[in-house]
Amino acid sequence: MINIYNFENLNSFNSFSTIELIIISSFLLALGSFSSSLIFRLSPSFHKFKKNILFSRSFCPTCKSNLSPLELIPMLSYLFQFAKCRSCKSKIPIHYFLGESLFLIVGLWVLFTYGKTIFSLIIITIFFIFLILLVLGYKYFYLPFSLNISLIFIGFSSNYFYFAFVDNNYLLVFGTPLMFSLYGFIFGYTSLWLINFIYKNFSNKDGIGGGDFILFAGLGSLFGPFSLSIILLFASIIGFALYFLQKGNSNKQIPLGSCLIISSFLYIFIKKNELLKNILVI
Numbered sequence: 640m641i642n643i644y645n646f647e648n649l650n651s652f653n654s655f656s657t658i659e660l661i662i663i664s665s666f667l668l669a670l671g672s673f674s675s676s677l678i679f680r681l682s683p684s685f686h687k688f689k690k691n692i693l694f695s696r697s698f699c700p701t702c703k704s705n706l707s708p709l710e711l712i713p714m715l716s717y718l719f720q721f722a723k724c725r726s727c728k729s730k731i732p733i734h735y736f737l738g739e740s741l742f743l744i745v746g747l748w749v750l751f752t753y754g755k756t757i758f759s760l761i762i763i764t765i766f767f768i769f770l771i772l773l774v775l776g777y778k779y780f781y782l783p784f785s786l787n788i789s790l791i792f793i794g795f796s797s798n799y800f801y802f803a804f805v806d807n808n809y810l811l812v813f814g815t816p817l818m819f820s821l822y823g824f825i826f827g828y829t830s831l832w833l834i835n836f837i838y839k840n841f842s843n844k845d846g847i848g849g850g851d852f853i854l855f856a857g858l859g860s861l862f863g864p865f866s867l868s869i870i871l872l873f874a875s876i877i878g879f880a881l882y883f884l885q886k887g888n889s890n891k892q893i894p895l896g897s898c899l900i901i902s903s904f905l906y907i908f909i910k911k912n913e914l915l916k917n918i919l920v921i
Contacts, residue, residue: 640802640805640806640807640810641802642802642803642804642805642806643753643758643761643762643803643804643907643911644804644806644910644911645806646752646753646756646758648752649751649752649753649754650751650752651751651754652750652751654754654755655750655755663746663747663750664743664746664747667742667743667746667747667763668713668714668739668742668743669713670742670746670763670767671713671738671739671740671741671742671743672711672713672735672738672739674738674742674767674770674771675734675735675738675739676697677771678734678738678771678774678775679700680692680693681771681775681781681783681786682775682778682779682781683779683781684700684779688700688703697710697711699724699726699727699729701724701727701729702724702726702727702729704724704726704727707725710725713739714736714739714740714743717731717735717736717739718736722736734774738770738774741770742766742767742770745763745766746763746766749762749763749766757801757803758801758803761793761797761801761803764793765790765793765861768786768789768790768793769900769903769904771783771786772786772787772790772854772896772897772900773897773900773901774897776850776894776895776896776897776900777894777897780848780892780894780896781850782848782850782851782853782854782896783850784850784853787850787853787854787856787857788853788857790854790857790858790860790861791824791853791856791857791860793861794820794823794824794857794858794859794860794861794862795817795820795821795824795860797861798816798817798819798820798860798861799816799817799820802816804861804862804863805819805863809863809865813863819863820859820860820861820863821860822859822863822864823856823858823859823860823861823862823863823864823866823867824856824857824859824860825856825859825864826859826864826867827852827855827856827857827858827859827860827864827867828852828853828855828856828859830855830867830871831847831851831852831855832852834846834847835847835852847895848895848896850896851895851896851899854896854899854900855867855871855899858870858899858903861903862903862906866906866910869902869906870899870902870903870906871899871902872902873898873901873902873905873906874895874898874899874901874902875898877898877901877902878893878895878898881893881894881898
């Protein structure tokens with residue numbers, strides 16, 4: 640059974656024409672730009688502008704002037720405008736440029752590896768959601784319910800219809816891809832809920848946000864229950880690293896959701912390349 644992990648790498652763009660690569664690259668840049676825009680529009684600070692999240696025109700948050708089509712060209716507009724708004728000369732956050740660049744690089748790598756397959760579409764869609772959750776979680780400690788639910792839907796549907804993250808060993812345990820995702824969903828939510836329940840009994844306050852429960856459930860529906868201990872381990876290591884980088888400031892919160900997203904990338908990379916295979920059962 641072919642899945643994302645054991646798919647034989649194509650390592651080639653030979654199946655794409657030059658025109659197709661140009662169109663695909665433009666589409667990936669547009670997706671990267673859209674993800675950066677959604678990060679801003681889904682952030683708590685956007686509400687003060689009293690604009691529609693999806694249908695309002697792009698604008699400068701400093702001077703509130705609408706952006707022209709030329710100012711919306713991914714990457715190029717940032718460079719040609721020297722990272723400044725044309726109207727008020729305020730600085731454009733670098734995450735717009737980085738998000739567009741990263742999306743192009745990751746998207747082309749996915750196509751280089753998986754070609755014109757459903758796996759390419761699945762991974763690019765997951766990366767789109769991951770990128771938005773990563774930034775929102777880190778900057779605002781906010782994980783939108785709609786994105787978490789979308790991740791759960793993708794987990795169940797991609798595994799049920801395409802066995803995306805399911806291999807034969809897992810089927811021997813769970814029987815069907817649906818049960819693989821279902822057990823992952825249940826274990827993901829209840830495990831973090833239980834950790835927070837124990838913490839709250841000792842400290843009289845929550846240590847984990849409700850959005851983290853749903854995110855971890857979504858990761859479980861994607862990668863299955865066996866993956867979650869490894870993902871949580873990596874996330875804990877990343878969290879401790881962030882804590883020490885903040886010089887041990889105990890009043891500074893650690894964005895668990897962002898740590899879980901980064902550790903999920905690590906999990907996919909390790910699983911795909913069969914790293915630590917003889918050390919960890921993942």
